Amino acid sequence: MQSYDAALERILASAGPLETELVPLEHARGRAIAEEILALCDLPPFDNSMVDGYAVRAASVGGASEELGLSLPIMMEIPAGSWPTRPLQAGEAARIFTGAPIPEGCDAVVMVEDTEESEDEPGRVTLRHPGSGSYIRRRGSDIAAGSVAIPAGLTLGAGELGLLAALNITDVPCVRLPRVGILSTGDELIPVGQATLQPGQIRDSNGPALVAAIEEAGGVVVGRTHAKDTPEAVAEALAQLAGCDVLISSGGVSVGDHDHVKAVLEAQGTLDFWRIAIKPGKPLAFGTLGGALFFGLPGNPVSSLVTFELFVRPLLRKLAGHTRVLRPQVTVTLATPLPHAPGRREFVRASVDSDLHATPTGLQGSHRTSSMVGADVLVIAHEDHGDYPAGATLPALVLR
Ligand SMILES: Nc1nc2c(c(=O)[nH]1)N[C@H]1C(S)=C(S)[C@@H](COP(=O)(O)OP(=O)(O)OC[C@H]3O[C@@H](n4cnc5c(N)ncnc54)[C@H](O)[C@@H]3O)O[C@H]1N2
Ligand code: MOO
Numbered sequence: 583m584q585s586y587d588a589a590l591e592r593i594l595a596s597a598g599p600l601e602t603e604l605v606p607l608e609h610a611r612g613r614a615i616a617e618e619i620l621a622l623c624d625l626p627p628f629d630n631s632m633v634d635g636y637a638v639r640a641a642s643v644g645g646a647s648e649e650l651g652l653s654l655p656i657m658m659e660i661p662a663g664s665w666p667t668r669p670l671q672a673g674e675a676a677r678i679f680t681g682a683p684i685p686e687g688c689d690a691v692v693m694v695e696d697t698e699e700s701e702d703e704p705g706r707v708t709l710r711h712p713g714s715g716s717y718i719r720r721r722g723s724d725i726a727a728g729s730v731a732i733p734a735g736l737t738l739g740a741g742e743l744g745l746l747a748a749l750n751i752t753d754v755p756c757v758r759l760p761r762v763g764i765l766s767t768g769d770e771l772i773p774v775g776q777a778t779l780q781p782g783q784i785r786d787s788n789g790p791a792l793v794a795a796i797e798e799a800g801g802v803v804v805g806r807t808h809a810k811d812t813p814e815a816v817a818e819a820l821a822q823l824a825g826c827d828v829l830i831s832s833g834g835v836s837v838g839d840h841d842h843v844k845a846v847l848e849a850q851g852t853l854d855f856w857r858i859a860i861k862p863g864k865p866l867a868f869g870t871l872g873g874a875l876f877f878g879l880p881g882n883p884v885s886s887l888v889t890f891e892l893f894v895r896p897l898l899r900k901l902a903g904h905t906r907v908l909r910p911q912v913t914v915t916l917a918t919p920l921p922h923a924p925g926r927r928e929f930v931r932a933s934v935d936s937d938l939h940a941t942p943t944g945l946q947g948s949h950r951t952s953s954m955v956g957a958d959v960l961v962i963a964h965e966d967h968g969d970y971p972a973g974a975t976l977p978a979l980v981l982r
């Protein structure tokens with residue numbers, strides 16, 4: 583049996599980022615950037631005012647104070663989007679607005695709150711501040727031309743897309759999204775919304791849950807099918823899903839007489855390993871099949887989703903080019919005691935409050951789909967440890 587760490591390491595070592603494709607900026611959210619993006623121009627592109635006020639030469643307004651106002655002629659008005667019509671000379675002021683270009687000769691802006699315009703003196707402004715804070719945003723002070731705007735492998739969110747837009751990059755080099763196929767195995771399974779259940783039958787809930795998990799992870803579901811519990815049916819269904827980067831089956835991977843996934847994988851592809859010392863999800867099988875990476879996830883609904891989270895999601899993130907493939911890990915404090923038998927590393931579904939006090943989502947049986955509801959974290963109970971008391975601090979993976 584593999585340890586959690588060894589299994590994750592083997593899985594992540596099995597593949598690297600897929601090819602690069604150009605993605606329109608408006609569709610690039612959540613994608614991983616394939617290569618380092620250099621700024622081709624300075625941002626901001628010109629020196630501009632940080633405030634609404636008056637552009638001046640600092641040397642000529644040094645004597646201004648609250649008591650000793652300094653009156654200057656207003657030589658021009660510079661709104662954002664315009665360009666100064668002339669340089670600013672000593673002893674002159676220009677009305678200027680936030681974001682507007684600084685005129686040549688100006689080295690300080692005085693905030694409008696520190697000035698007065700009087701009807702008695704039209705065309706003049708009285709400064710009541712020496713203009714010491716310059717309030718000028720220098721060209722290139724956000725990002726200088728030639729410097730790295732976005733490093734390769736970063737996940738593009740609103741902030742990164744805003745910077746790309748400022749740099750006028752309309753087509754973004756992103757890593758292609760992994761194509762994923764899903765196979766639900768089981769004689770007992772009936773698709774959601776179809777037929778009335780006969781005795782012994784249940785709904786295929788893993789299929790829809792895995793679709794959601796794959797999409798959340800940034801994969802594209804390109805095929806989804808079902809197979810009865812025979813080796814022939816499993817092999818045939820998997821053959822139908824050819825052309826995927828990743829194949830995921832659920833069920834039929836344990837030791838029952840009707841569990842055929844592992845044998846089919848060994849016969850038709852390669853089995854890298856089977857079984858991990860974790861709970862839930864022990865009988866996971868990993869290997870390759872027809873050019874795809876293959877995960878045989880256990881059929882129990884919680885086991886399939888938790889093993890997806892622990893092993894498939896990181897691999898999908900890696901294939902999709904993200905530098906950060908693992909969920910953030912935090913330390914939580916147990917709000918209630920946590921029963922845990924030593925032997926396997928256990929991933930306990932729990933909700934957390936804003937102080938990271940964790941409350942398990944009820945009994946943790948791997949058939950209990952309800953234990954996934956409202957799960958914010960997977961609390962990690964160590965294989966060498968027994969029960970944990972309330973107040974114990976444990977590591978946890980943040981799911982959302
Ligand atoms: N003798 C042993 N039996 C079992 C062991 C073991 O070590 N020795 N391990 C148990 C563990 S742990 C798990 S996990 C399960 C894994 O079973 P399989 O991967 O073979 O899955 P199935 O037997 O096909 O199904 C298990 C369970 O899950 C339900 N299921 C399956 N697919 C779906 C689906 N798409 N939607 C909803 N529910 C599904 C299925 O009806 C079963 O109840 O094996 C234990 N047994
Ligand atoms: O390894 Mo299983 O998922 O505990 O029921």
Ligand SMILES: [Mg+2]
Nearest residue numbers: 834836838841
């Ligand atoms: Mg089974």
